[in-house]
Structure formats: C-alpha cells, structure tokens
Amino acid sequence: MAFKIEPIHYSVGGTSIVLQPFDVPGSRLVDGAVFPLALELTKTSPGPLTPDEAALALRDISERGITTELLNKHGAILIRGVGNPSAKTFSKLVKASEEGRGRKPYEQLGFSGSRTEVDDEVFSASEAPQHVRIGQHNENAIHTRFPSNIHFYCVKAATKGGESPLCHIGELFDRVQAEMPQFVEDLAKKGLLTTDNYQAPGKESKQFPTSWAGTSAFGQDIRPGDDIETMKAKAEKQVKQLTPYFKWLEDDLLQTQEHVPGLRRSPATNRPLWFNSVASRYRFAKDIGAGNPPYVGADGQSYPPSNYRYRDGTQIPIEWLARLVDITDDIVFNFTMSPGDLVLVNNFLVSHGREPWYEGERRILVSMWDTDNPEERIRDY
Ligand SMILES: [Fe+2]
Missing domain, CATH: 3.60.130.10 (Clavaminate synthase-like)
Structure with missing residues (x-):
C-alpha cells in the first residue's frame, strides 16, 4: 500500500530540516490515514543531523500544533534519522516533543510490571523475561488512571524476535x-x-x-x-x-x-x-x-x-x-524497531505489545506523558 503524504520543511536556528514521509512495510490505512506515519528527519545543510538539532525541530513542530494533529490523525509516528542512539538522546527528543506541546510527565501509579528510570523521563520498557510475550494493551488501561502518551525508543535491537507490534484500537x-x-x-x-x-x-x-x-x-x-x-x-x-x-x-x-x-x-x-x-x-x-x-x-x-x-x-x-x-493478531502493525528509532504513540488511539526474543540484546526505552486539558482526555463511550 502506498500513501501520499507531503514532506514537512522548515528552518530552525539557521538549519533547514526536512521531515520526509516514507513507506513502512505492513503499515495500515485506518480512518483514511496511514498507521503509523513514518518520517525520516534529514538536514539540507552539510553534516549529520545531531540530537540537539533534531530536538529543536521536534520542539518546533510541537509548538506549532503539528505533533498533536499528526498523533490524533495517525495514532503513532515513527521518527528515523537521528544519530547517537542512547537514553540521553531519547530524553532530549521526547522532552522537546512533549514539552513543546504543553504535556507533562505522567506520574506512575499502580504499575504491576518492573521498570528502571535510566534518564530524565526515560524508563526501561518492561523488564519481564525475554521469553514472555506481552499482549496488546493500552498503557494502564486496566487502571482508572493512565497516560495520554507512551513513547518508545530503541537503543539496541534483538537479532531474532523482539518485535514491538502496535494496534489501532479504532x-x-x-x-x-x-x-x-x-x-x-x-x-x-x-x-x-x-x-x-x-x-x-x-x-x-x-x-x-x-x-x-x-x-x-x-x-x-x-x-x-x-x-x-x-x-x-x-x-x-x-x-x-x-x-x-x-x-x-x-x-x-x-x-x-x-x-x-x-x-x-x-x-x-x-x-x-x-x-x-x-x-x-x-x-x-x-x-x-x-x-x-x-x-x-x-x-x-x-x-x-x-x-x-x-x-x-x-x-x-x-x-x-x-x-x-x-x-488483534490479524490487524497489528508488526514492527521491529532499529537502533535510533523513536515511536511516538497516542495511548488513546493505539495499543502496544512485545514479542519474545531469542537472540541478541534488546534495549527499548519508554517515556510516558499526560495532559491536564479535559478536551484532550479520552472520552466516555
Ligand atoms: Fe505497556
């Protein structure tokens, strides 16, 4: 399936950056929009795009309302092209993106899994053993309190298994x-x-x-x-x-x-x-x-x-x-994240899971955010 989305061009601090949509195998069409939206971040000036430049770009599109609009339309956004895969890079990117649109960190409560904070607003994903599959769920949907967003980032990818499937709950x-x-x-x-x-x-x-x-x-x-x-x-x-x-x-x-x-x-x-x-x-x-x-x-x-x-x-x-x-198995977008991949997820439109892995080391990090604005909170059925 091919989807036509126009690139987003802009300039931040004298640097011209392009968010270029690209096709991801297995992406779906839901409510007339590609799910997930995949964007490659590139720079038109010489040299590689640094995490700081990428963070400026993400903050800018968030401040202009574009991130929220895209997350409401597509449910999830895969962002690729930023170097230096690390917890620090993730923290920088995710804070720029969420603070830029006025969101606040989610205060965890009642989480029955195990997580470790590894950087500012960045946690290890579930520490459940690698042979355990984690089925599709919206973060903390079993509870009366849950975050508006859960974002994922890959530092290391398993060499066999370890996919990060997403499902559009619409x-x-x-x-x-x-x-x-x-x-x-x-x-x-x-x-x-x-x-x-x-x-x-x-x-x-x-x-x-x-x-x-x-x-x-x-x-x-x-x-x-x-x-x-x-x-x-x-x-x-x-x-x-x-x-x-x-x-x-x-x-x-x-x-x-x-x-x-x-x-x-x-x-x-x-x-x-x-x-x-x-x-x-x-x-x-x-x-x-x-x-x-x-x-x-x-x-x-x-x-x-x-x-x-x-x-x-x-x-x-x-x-x-x-x-x-x-x-659920029939409609999931089954995705293997590569090091440096950032996946922004609207927890109110998309559920997530984790497949077991068999070889290599897998290091996926999460960051959860929330909103005080009642207009942005999930509605009753
Ligand atoms: Fe989860």
Missing part, C-alpha cells in the same frame, strides 16, 4: 463490533472489573519481579527504614487514588479491584475505541498453556475464566477472548 473496535456485536454491547453496558495482586516486597515472583512497594506501583512515599505497617499505610494512601476497593491478603499480598469502562471515545474525533487490556490478559494465560480447560498453566498456576469479568461479576465468554486475540 480499527479493533470496528472489527469486534462487526464480528461480535454482543461483546461490544455487553462491555458498553457492564464495563470491566479488573483485579490485580501485588506481592509484598521481598516476595516478588520471578516472572514479574515487582511488588506493591515499587515506586511505579504504590511505594512513592516509602522510605528506607519504614517498618511493614508504615509501608502498608503509605501504600494504601496511593492505592486510594486508583480505587476504593482493595484488601490485604496472606503474606501481605495486596489485592486491588478497579471498575473501568473498557470502551471509550477519541477526544479528537469522538470515534469509538477498544480501550482495555482483556486481550493481553487472556493472551498471557494462553501462552502459558492455560487457554483451555482445566486452565492451569505450565507454571502450575490457575488462570480460570473467572479472571475475566464484567463489573457485575459475570464472566466474559472465553471464546470471545480467543477470537479477540485472533482479530
């Missing part, structure tokens, strides 16, 4: 509506109940080495030397920002329950969106061998159908989840 909504209208109707009516279990510090699982005391979960105020009761009291204060429904179980395991809608609308176009994580939850169970009765995985854990619930406590039929996973 296209996904349309497909589910066409094939399983009852699923859409039930989800619209009932919403979702998400249950999360957070291990106590020191009792983290090998698969997802994280606890409720992590600084991106509920440990923001916990200080060295706090005893367990103080830690729990501090964590509870954070939990209450997400949900009033939580309890402490045996071994100081924290269980939270949240009510989330599952369907939303784009703030830019009002188009309906499939904004949730039910596909990735079922995908995880399926990958571990627990997709069918008796729903026990290779890890010996049980992944019963009752894990997938509507807000009223009733179950989502397993066959609908299986079909949802197939539809």
Whole structure:
C-alpha cells in the first residue's frame, strides 16, 4: 500500500530540516490515514543531523500544533534519522516533543510490571523475561488512571524476535463490533472489573519481579527504614487514588479491584475505541498453556475464566477472548524497531505489545506523558 503524504520543511536556528514521509512495510490505512506515519528527519545543510538539532525541530513542530494533529490523525509516528542512539538522546527528543506541546510527565501509579528510570523521563520498557510475550494493551488501561502518551525508543535491537507490534484500537473496535456485536454491547453496558495482586516486597515472583512497594506501583512515599505497617499505610494512601476497593491478603499480598469502562471515545474525533487490556490478559494465560480447560498453566498456576469479568461479576465468554486475540493478531502493525528509532504513540488511539526474543540484546526505552486539558482526555463511550 502506498500513501501520499507531503514532506514537512522548515528552518530552525539557521538549519533547514526536512521531515520526509516514507513507506513502512505492513503499515495500515485506518480512518483514511496511514498507521503509523513514518518520517525520516534529514538536514539540507552539510553534516549529520545531531540530537540537539533534531530536538529543536521536534520542539518546533510541537509548538506549532503539528505533533498533536499528526498523533490524533495517525495514532503513532515513527521518527528515523537521528544519530547517537542512547537514553540521553531519547530524553532530549521526547522532552522537546512533549514539552513543546504543553504535556507533562505522567506520574506512575499502580504499575504491576518492573521498570528502571535510566534518564530524565526515560524508563526501561518492561523488564519481564525475554521469553514472555506481552499482549496488546493500552498503557494502564486496566487502571482508572493512565497516560495520554507512551513513547518508545530503541537503543539496541534483538537479532531474532523482539518485535514491538502496535494496534489501532479504532480499527479493533470496528472489527469486534462487526464480528461480535454482543461483546461490544455487553462491555458498553457492564464495563470491566479488573483485579490485580501485588506481592509484598521481598516476595516478588520471578516472572514479574515487582511488588506493591515499587515506586511505579504504590511505594512513592516509602522510605528506607519504614517498618511493614508504615509501608502498608503509605501504600494504601496511593492505592486510594486508583480505587476504593482493595484488601490485604496472606503474606501481605495486596489485592486491588478497579471498575473501568473498557470502551471509550477519541477526544479528537469522538470515534469509538477498544480501550482495555482483556486481550493481553487472556493472551498471557494462553501462552502459558492455560487457554483451555482445566486452565492451569505450565507454571502450575490457575488462570480460570473467572479472571475475566464484567463489573457485575459475570464472566466474559472465553471464546470471545480467543477470537479477540485472533482479530488483534490479524490487524497489528508488526514492527521491529532499529537502533535510533523513536515511536511516538497516542495511548488513546493505539495499543502496544512485545514479542519474545531469542537472540541478541534488546534495549527499548519508554517515556510516558499526560495532559491536564479535559478536551484532550479520552472520552466516555
Ligand atoms: Fe505497556
């Protein structure tokens, strides 16, 4: 499929820079726009484009409203052509781009994975083991709070596997509506109940080495030397920002329950969106061998159908989840990032995932941003 998009020319600080659209294999056409939009940054004057020059360019197009317009239209933008792949380069580029359009860093809360801050507003992507697939999800859509944007950057690419697939959740909504209208109707009516279990510090699982005391979960105020009761009291204060429904179980395991809608609308176009994580939850169970009765995985854990619930406590039929996973696989843009690739993602239009990798080292970084402007927040369905 070929898409015709005009190059963007401009001059910053005496340097002429061109944002040249290019075709990426596997890109899709959604709502009349190419998804994702791919832009090569080049300089018309001699010498390579430096991260500082690229940052000036990205800040400029953000200040002029172009970044927001493109993210609302295309869902995701791949930017290629900036040298020196590093966390520092990513930090420079992403801050220029997001600060330029008035966005603020997203304050992480309730994150059940594991991440490390490696530079200013830059974190490691999920630290889950490399053989684990992370299915399609909108960042923190299982929670009542989530970022408007999650951006990705590649420092090192695996030599086998390790793709970073993206899915347009407008296209996904349309497909589910066409094939399983009852699923859409039930989800619209009932919403979702998400249950999360957070291990106590020191009792983290090998698969997802994280606890409720992590600084991106509920440990923001916990200080060295706090005893367990103080830690729990501090964590509870954070939990209450997400949900009033939580309890402490045996071994100081924290269980939270949240009510989330599952369907939303784009703030830019009002188009309906499939904004949730039910596909990735079922995908995880399926990958571990627990997709069918008796729903026990290779890890010996049980992944019963009752894990997938509507807000009223009733179950989502397993066959609908299986079909949802197939539809998602059918429409994803499956992409292997190269070192230096920057992918700006509108979390309100596009979900993301991660494929397992088998050879080489993969180092992908993320940066999450948010907006206070109610006009830019995702809408109710
Ligand atoms: Fe994610």
